Amino acid sequence: MDAIYIITTGSLVAIACGLLGCFLILRKMAMVGDAISHAVLPGIVLAFLISGSRDSFTMLLGAGAIGVLTTFLIEFFHKKGGLQSDASIGVTFTWLFALGVILISVYAGEVDLDQDCVLYGEIAYVPLDLWIGSNGIIYGPRSLYISGVVLVVIILFITLGYKELHLTTFDPAFASAIGISTSLWHYLLMSAVSLTTVSSFESVGAILVVALLIAPPATAYLLTANFKKMLWITVALSILTSATGYYLAVYLDGSIAGAMSTMAGLFFALAFIFSPVDGLIAKRRRQLYETSKN
């Protein structure tokens, strides 16, 4: 039962991350996802200190707000300050993350968060943290519900806003010309990324959530040239990553989050080598074919 809980939670988190990651990598904003995932840390700690509990609704709000602030600061330093965009990402997120680290260490006694958990996540605890109703009924792991709700929100967001997200990603100038606000959809997408990162924080941690945001979409990108298929392949890869990652961790008796990210990387490597279109082998074959023709 524990295995099912862990794999399901992992899959829900990975799917939400992967779907958003598809848009991020095509917008060439993969590292903004990285930045947000780190920068939400002070938001989590502050929300925790204010509300005094890990009741995740406040936490999602607090961290979501910081996530949007991060994107805003990155844009601000880049556009108004004339700083290169990668430099402004670097400055913004390390600074916010550092604030979070300080907050955790200062309020260590009051905050039931430890740095290891925040950085690397601990999905193995998912089955232990149960949601118990006021009448004593046990509904199952709390994280499972949170990641489920977040995934539903993300899927709704992508289905309803598909057209706008797709167009602002491919051709922002044309999108603005026909009256679709590119900055509105930019911030909506970034809010969605913040929300997802926060919800996946406890299970995979700040560093490895980036693997789930980027690796499955990057793999899917190599496997298809159709955007809708890319989204579906990402979903399949996310589930596969979560399941194989869990069993790898059990086999090695190691960190589950680490094993999941390793599997995500492994799938990417396989796609990179064996992809029928863009893979190394396919390319090499084509080269040989061309030379033999000449």
Next chain:
Amino acid sequence: MIVNVENPILEVHDLTVTYSRKPVLWGVDMTLPKGSLVGVIGPNGAGKSTLIKAIMGLIPLSSGWVELFGSPLDDVRKKVSYVPQKESVDWDFPASVRDVVVMGRYAKVGLFKRPRKADYEAADYAIAQVKMTEFANRQISQLSGGQQQRVFLARALAQNADLYFMDEPFAGVDAATEKAIIGILKQMSAQGKTVIVVHHDLQTVTKYFDWVVQLNTRLVASGPVEEVFTQELLQETYGGKLTILSDVGNLLRKQGFPTRDVT
């Protein structure tokens, strides 16, 4: 020389645009007639693309205003189409020709709705107009420069607008595509649509356009091609550079070299 018209389809008044305090466009004041095929010419950095972007509200104005069909842009967006430079997008994006062309219908589809069968039919019709039907399901990453430009034109056609702005549609395309595109533009103009094109090949101006706008940060000339496409005004637009250009042009013509790459 600036020729103004009654009941203009586009009116630009005292338009100034600056990039980090340096003016790119300065006090541009002009009107354009309905149904004309307009070429916007000027040297590099003269603000040709900036003018179109400013009219489409894509960059902030330092001063001035723009009216299309006698109204602000927001009221008439559905009647206006914009074709960005093809280099402005990533052609490795996972999409087919049809996916891109149907984007032209997005404004009409409305928020939260999906394009319907009728929208795909309109897209297919536009694809046929630019003679890309056999490539409709092709991935855009596999297209040549000329084909990419045709896809952008098809997307604009699918919008079924009345006023079109095109940023360098002839840049980096093959001769056949250039001919096909100008054929479509002339046809659109004959149907009473107004087409405004950023252009950089002086040789073809008189052949392609019936109205010319000459820019060099300031507006140098705007009027019917036969009135304003004169040596004197071109000299003013291009400054000293034109003499070199025209000398080279004359030399080439005398020696019978082709002045364009034939690909």
